Amino acid sequence: MEKVIAIQRHRRSWRAILVLALFPAYGAAATGNATQTLSAQINAIGKLSVPANSTVTSAGTTFTGYSGSLTVSYRARTTATTGSGSLTVKASADFSPAGGPSVAAGQLTYTCGAATLGTACSGMQTASTTSQTNIATIGSDACTGGGGSCSTANPNTVQTSLALANSPAYKTGTYSATLTFTISAI
Numbered sequence: 243m244e245k246v247i248a249i250q251r252h253r254r255s256w257r258a259i260l261v262l263a264l265f266p267a268y269g270a271a272a273t274g275n276a277t278q279t280l281s282a283q284i285n286a287i288g289k290l291s292v293p294a295n296s297t298v299t300s301a302g303t304t305f306t307g308y309s310g311s312l313t314v315s316y317r318a319r320t321t322a323t324t325g326s327g328s329l330t331v332k333a334s335a336d337f338s339p340a341g342g343p344s345v346a347a348g349q350l351t352y353t354c355g356a357a358t359l360g361t362a363c364s365g366m367q368t369a370s371t372t373s374q375t376n377i378a379t380i381g382s383d384a385c386t387g388g389g390g391s392c393s394t395a396n397p398n399t400v401q402t403s404l405a406l407a408n409s410p411a412y413k414t415g416t417y418s419a420t421l422t423f424t425i426s427a428i
Contacts, residue, residue: 286325288425290316291397298406308406314377315397317386318359318427327360327380327427329400333371334420341413343406346371350419354378355401359386359393362400374424377402 291314298310320327331352333345343349350369354362360380367375378400385392 284319286319286321286327286427288316288318288327288427290314290329290423290425292423296404298404300408305408305410307408308404310404312402312404314400314402314423316359316399316425317397318380318425319385320380320382320427322383325382325384325428327384327425329357329360329377329380330374330424330426331369331377331402332374332422332424333369334422336371337417337419339415339417342415342417343409343412345369345419349407349409351405353403353405355403357398357400358395359384359398360400366405369421377423380427 292312296310296312298308300306300308314329316329318327333350336346337343348368351366352363352369353366354364354377356362357378360378362378363376367377369375383391386398387396388394
């Protein structure tokens with residue numbers, strides 16, 4: 243009988259070892275991995291800002307025209323290969339009150355300084371109340387902010403120099419007009 247008892251003890255010990263091998267020790271960590279694909283659609287986009295107000299002034303000599311400047315700040319990203327963008331301006335309405343200068347009569351003009359992204363307008367431009375007029379054009383695969391084909395400036399800028407006629411026929415007073423600037427990017 244002693245032999246049988248020894249074998250049973252041996253079997254119990256083996257079973258105990260097997261059970262311990264199947265269960266991790268208390269406090270042991272388990273790890274796992276998972277992957278996820280993240281995708282983002284990056285589109286062409288544009289944003290611009292201008293000062294809230296701008297004033298043109300005259301040198302004070304007899305009927306010398308009025309002049310002033312305005313900096314247009316912008317950020318843009320255009321599509322590679324076929325993309326383009328533009329900065330434009332349009333007078334929302336003529337000067338008010340009546341009796342003073344007139345955008346509709348072609349009395350407000352502007353020129354553009356160098357653009358830090360794209361190509362600024364060339365020569366004298368005449369502002370309009372009926373259509374957008376060009377300030378700058380942006381080519382394909384262009385962007386703000388540095389790196390690759392991007393401009394290093396952030397934001398980009400283009401200086402616009404304004405000129406307003408000063409006719410003796412204008413009535414005295416203060417006149418104002420609203421200019422609407424637009425940026426587009428595709």
